[in-house]
Amino acid sequence: MTRPIIVWFRQDLRIADNPALAAAYESGAPVLPLYILDDETPGEWQPGGASRWWLHHSLASLSASLGKLGVPLILRRGKAEEVLDQLIGETDATGVYWNRCYEPFAITRDKAIKATLQEIDIEAKSFNASLLVEPWEVRSKSGTPFKVFTPFWKTVRSQLTFDLPLPAPTILTPSENIPFSDQLDDWLLTPTSPDWAAGFGAQWTPGEAGAVNQFVAFLDAGIAGYAQGRDRPDRENVSRLSPHLHWGEISPRQIVAALDERHGTDKDREKFIAELGWREFSYHLLYQAPDLPHKNFRAEFDTFPWARDQDLLSRWQRGETGYPIVDAGMRQLWHTGWMHNRVRMIVASFLVKHLLQPWQDGAAWFWDTLVDADLASNSASWQWVAGCGADAAPYFRVFNPVLQGKKFDPDGLYVKKWVPELADVPAVSVHAPLEMAVPPAGYPAPIIELSVGRNRALAAYETMKVEAEV
């Protein structure tokens, strides 16, 4: 009897360009694909509601793909090290292969597992499947990790070389005894009552095939004009690949390798690749500051006078702030599990600056409601907006939601799509409906006057400065 190799899937839910799967295949041994639902190890950073919806459908897709190659995906629930130990006992596996994750809890867990496996003579191999460059590989000339994006990206981009993406295996050998698997439906990853994810299916196709289709659609119609159009939530110039990237249904390497002169201008392509660069930079930051999800990257913000208020937070979450572009974004998030990047900046700035709510509260809401919730990107981006992050927006940069709306959604099409109360308002008034002679019925009054919020935020930053001098 030939002993199998376990391929432990995590955030790499694809069969093409999957180094761990390819290595197991090339070994010639039977392949035992495994996914473990481990809600214990991540603690509060276990996948949120929207992410679990995505995970359910992505696992169904992966399971079908592997089934076609001749091997069933084994689903198990529990603490990863215990599940692995159990499964090795059941199957007499000789090795466990996986692709690396970079969340602090995952790094700790995987290191321990690797050490344990090696002690009992089980081969443990890990690979890079998710990043263009691993967080510890990039260093400034003085040997320190980067804290500023531009020099980080110049370094990475100029040295960016990699092997061509790996092809998907065409057939795999199953282990002789197929171990028990949980039923995906029993994991209850999708919501039932209420089914807040009802609209997600119309928007998204989780899984590797859906990721490829989304990428092709972007190459065909979205990337031309990306450099300018990416800021316009009323247009289709963004890739919408973030959830697919988060779950590893497509790799950044596959994306970069596929781009050529047929796809937009040089500028469009470089701008798009630089956005992948921000994803890389976020991982670089999380690796050097494992407490990034909680703690201000810049310590002087520890004295910042946040004014936590559950009512203000709730109204922001529900999209009832009285500022159309903010409310449109929050409602798009709730209904589709996703928000346009420009609008994310606007709603985040509004929560943190105009409403003085702690960035961690906004990050927690995003974590639960985004299908692309990613610990590195989410933490780094919220800190960037709040001003406490690496290379952050300066404190006096307070986004004005009315001006931002007029600039980036000039015809109000985005707002009207998500805020039906404003559907009949003329375009000139859609971002400031309260200025109309007869304001539209049913739309909330502004939660705070902009100049009041702005001045309060600037004053809050002043107090921080004074305390630093004391």
Add this chain to the structure above:
DNA sequence: TTTTGAGTTGTTCGA
């Protein structure tokens, strides 16, 4: 070690 140049995404004010 010291110096130098530079730093995602903006707003407001006043000429």
Add this chain to the structure above:
DNA sequence: GTCGAACAACTCAAA
């Protein structure tokens, strides 16, 4: 209405 300057100083990265 348009346009440039002010907003503030600090840290990072490289020479």
